[in-house]
Amino acid sequence: MNKKSLILRTLIVFSILFLLFEAQTATLDKSPVERGKYLVTIGGCNDCHTPKIMGADGNPMDDPKRILSGHPHDLPFPTWTPQDMKQRNSLAMVDPSFTAWSGPWGVSFTANLTPDKETGLGEWNEETFIQALRTGKHQGQPNGRDILPPMPWFNYKNLSDDDIKAVWAYLRSLPAVKNQVPTPIPPAGMPEEK
Secondary structure, eight states, X not given: OOHHHHHHHHHHHHHHHHHHHHHHHHHHTSOHHHHHXXXXXXXXXXXXXXXXXXXXXXXXXXXXXXXXXXXXXXXXXXXXOHHHHHHTTOSOEEOTTSOEEEETTEEEEOOOOSOOTTXXXXXXXXXXXXHHHHHXXXXXXXXXXXXXXXXXXXXXXXXXXXXHHHHHHHHHHSOOOOOOOOOOBXXXXXXXXX
C-alpha cells in the first residue's frame, strides 16, 4: 500500500468517526421531546401505531389526522382464523390500516399512544410507561395482560431510562386523539383473559 492510499484511507476513517460523533452529539443535545421524536422515528413506532390510508400514488401512507393513535375504532374487526393463515401459508396477517395483526396469539390491535385521557396514554404516568416497556405487560402491571406481537417491547426494554423518558415526553407532546382501540381477541378455542 502506498503512502497516498494510506493517508486517504486514514482520512476517510477519521471523517466517518467524526460524522458519527457529530450525529451522536447532535441527538444528545436535543430537548427530551426532540430526542423522543427521533427515537420514535428510528424505532418505527409510526409503522404500526399510525393508521395507513391510500396515498395519491396508490401506496399506503400515514394518516396525518391519526398520528400514533392506534387501530381506528371505526374500522371493522378483522376476521382471521388459524385456518385462514394455514391456507395462505402465513404466520401472521395484517389489516389494510396496518394496525391490527393476527397470528398464533389471536388478534392484536396497536395501542393509542396519544395523550387522550379516556382512550390513550393520558391516564398513564412516566413510571407506568417505563414499566410497560421493561416488562411487556400492559401498564407495567405484574398481573397485566401481555403486550402482544407485533410490538417488539423486548427490543426496547434495554433502552436507558433517559431514552424512554424522552419517548414519553414526545408522546405527551402530541395532540390527543380520541380513539378507543379494541381489546385483543384471543385465539380460537382459548378462554378470554380477565
